[in-house]
Amino acid sequence: MSRKVADLLWEMLVKAGVKRCYGIVGDALNPVIDALRRNGAIEFIHVRHEEYGVLAAVAEAYLTGNPVVVCGTAGPGVVHLFNGLMDARKEAAPIIAIAGDVESSVMDTSSLEELNPYKFFETASLYTARLVNPGQARAVIHTAILTAVLEKGPTVISIPGDVASADAAEQSTEFTIAAPPVLRPSDADLHKLVQMIDEAKTVAIFGGEGCRDGRDEVVELARRLRAPVGYSFRGKQWLEHDNPNAVGMTGLLGYGGAYSAIHEADLLLLLGTDFPFSEFLPGASVKKVQIDKNPKHIGRRTAVDLGLVGDIKTTVTALLRAVREKTDEHFLKKQLGHTNSFHNLLQHYVEKGPEIKPIRPEFLAATLSELASDDAMFFADTGTACIWLARHIKGGRDRRLFGSFSWASMANAAPNAFGAQLAYPGRQSIALCGDGGFTMLGMGDLLTQVERRTPVVQIILNNESLDFVNIEQQEAGIVPFGVGFKNPNFATVAEAMGAKGIRIEEPGDVREGLAEALAYTDGPVVVDAVVDPFALAMPSHAPFHTVKGFTLSFAKQVLSGRMDSVITTIARNVRLI
Ligand SMILES: Cc1ncc(C[n+]2csc(CCOP(=O)(O)OP(=O)(O)O)c2C)c(N)n1
Secondary structure (H helix, E strand, C coil): CCCEHHHHHHHHHHHCCCCEEEECCCHHHHHHHHHHHHHCCCEEEECCCHHHHHHHHHHHHHHHCCCEEEEECCCHHHHCCHHHHHHHHHHCCCEEEEEEECCHHHCCCCCCCCCCHHHHCCCCCCEEEECCCHHHHHHHHHHHHHHHHHHCCEEEEEEEHHHHCCECCCCCCCCCCCCCCCCCCCHHHHHHHHHHHHHCCCEEEEECHHHCCCHHHHHHHHHHHCCCEEECHHHHHHHCCCCCCEEEECCCCCCCCHHHHHHHCCEEEEECCCCCCHHHCCCCCCEEEEEECCHHHCCCCCCCCEEEECCHHHHHHHHHCCCCCCCCCHHHHHHHHHHHHHHHHHHHHHHCHHHCCCECHHHHHHHHHHHCCCCCEEEECCCHHHHHHHHHCCCCCCCEEEECCCCCCCCCHHHHHHHHHHHCCCCCEEEEEEHHHHHHHHCCCHHHHHHHCCCEEEEEEECCECHHHHHHHHHCCCCCCCCECCCCCHHHHHHHHCCEEEEECCHHHHHHHHHHHHHCCCCCEEEEEEECCCCCCCCCCCCHHHHHHHHHHHHHHHHCCCHHHHHHHHHCCCCCC
16 A cells, blocks of 8 residues: 555654554544554554543643644544643643644535634644645644644644545655754853842842753752742742752742742842743842743743843853852841741641541642652642642652643643653652542543553542632632532542542541552542632732732622621631631
8 A cells, every 4th residue: 555644644753752642533534543553653542532632642742842642533623622732832742733624625615524724723833734735744744743842832734534545655754853952141141140140139039940951050059149949830840849949939829938039139030930920020129130041931021130042051050150159148048937937837737637627628738749659740730729739749859740830721630640641651640630620521531541541540629619710709809609519429430430439528538548549550540539618728928909809708798698608718717727
C-alpha cells in the first residue's frame, strides 16, 4: 500500500517525540486513526469526552515537555477540544490537535458538522492549518509541530478524510527541533540592573513559572541579596522547597509574608512571572525590574522601572557574577517572621483537624501532603482545591503541582492526573477534585481509568456546593445563590463503576483513608471526603473590598433569613472551634 497523508502525519509526529494521542475517533478521522494503528509507535488513549483527553494531554505535555496529540472528529467532536486547547494555550503546553474536517468536496457549503477551523480555533491555537491538498502535508505538519514545541502551546491541523487517505508519495519526513535558544539582556541593560540592585538597601524577589529551569540560580541570588522570595501559584513548586528565603504567595490564595515583602522592599525583581492580579503588586513606591523571556509579559501587570528580555537561568547566572553581596538581614528576617506567624495561623485547622467535624479541608490536604511520596504529582481543580493545594501541599525537588492555574477551567484535576500517570507510571498521581468539577467531567472518564487500571487517586472535596463561587459571591457582597447541589455517595458510585471507593466522613478516619488510597496501585481510587462547606480561606492580605463584601453579604443573608449560615460561617472561621 502506498504511503498516505495520514501515514506521513504519524511518521512526523513520532519523530517529534509524541508518545500518545488522546481523543475520540470517527467520521473524517477514520483514515487518520487507521494510519495510527498501522504505524504502531503511538499509543491511542480512547477517552469518553474529548475535553478530558485534552486536559490529560496538557498535563503530560507540561510535565514532560514533549508534544502530545489530541483528536476529535468533525464539528461537535472538535468543539469539545476547545476548552482544553485554551488551557494548553494558557498553561503553555505543546499540544497538536488533529481536527477531523468535512470532505473537501463539500467544504464551505454548510454541510453536516462543518465548522470553519480558522475562525473557531483563532483564540486558542498558535497555528491553524486546513489540509486540503496532499501537497501541503509536509509543510503544514512541520509547522504545527515546531510551533507547538518551540512556542509552547496548541496548534491545530484540520484534515478531511479524503485528504488523509490521499497519496503522499514523495514527501520527506525529516526535520529537527532546536533546543530553546539562550537568551539574555544586553550588557548595558545588565549593567543598569546591577547598579539598581547594588544601590537598593532591600530587595525582594517574586518569581513564576519562568524560574522552572533557573531555580537554583534564583535561590542563590536571593541568598546573596538577603532577599525574601515570594511566588505565583505556578512559581511555588520551583521556589518554595529547600529555600530558606521563601515567604509564600500573594494574591487571592496568598499566605506568608509575600505581600509585605514585595510592598516594603526598595527594589522588587519580578522573575519569569505574568502574575495577573495587579492589585496585589506594589505601585510606584517600590522600584520594579521585570525579567522575562516573553517580551509581552513585561510591564503589563504593573509599570516597571526596567524591563529586560531574557531567560531566568541565563540572566540570573550573569547577575550572580556581577552583583555585590548584601549583609544586612534585617528586612529578610522581618518578612520570614511574617511568614512564620501566618504559618502558625494556617496550622490551626490542621492541628485541630482530628477533632473537627465536618472535616476541615486544611487538615485533609496537610495530611495528604504528609503521606504522599517525595515524587508525588498533585493536581488541583479550579475551585477551593487550589487554595488547599497552595497552602497545605508541600512541594519538593521531585514533587509536581499543577492545575489550570492560568486558564482556570473547572474539572481539570482528574484528567490532569490521568495524563500524568500515563506519562510517569509508578509515581503517585493525585487529583484534588471539587465535587462540581468531578461531576462535570471526571465521572464519565473514570471508566477510562478503570478500563486501563490506571492508578490515579482522586480525592473529592464533597462540600455539596460550588464553594469557590459561594465565597466569591460573599466577597462581592451578595447572597450566595445557585451554588448548592446534592451528591451521591461517590465511593459507592466509584465501586459500581469498577474503581476503588473510599468514603471518609469522620475526621478520625482521614489519615487511614488517605493512606489506603495512596497504597492502592491496582487501578483508580475515588476518595469521597465529606468536608466543611463553610471553610473560608482569606488571603494573608485581604483587600478592603473583600472585607467590605463579606460584611455586606453577611448583612444581606441575615436580612433574608439566613442567620444560621452566617453564624456557621463565622463560627467555623474565627477559630471558635
Ligand atoms: C468550566 C468552568 N465553569 C465555571 C467556572 C467558574 N467556577 C470557578 S470555580 C467554580 C466552582 C467549583 O466548584 P467545585 O468543583 O465544586 O469546587 P469547590 O470550589 O466547591 O471546592 C466555578 C463554577 C469555571 N472556572 N470553569
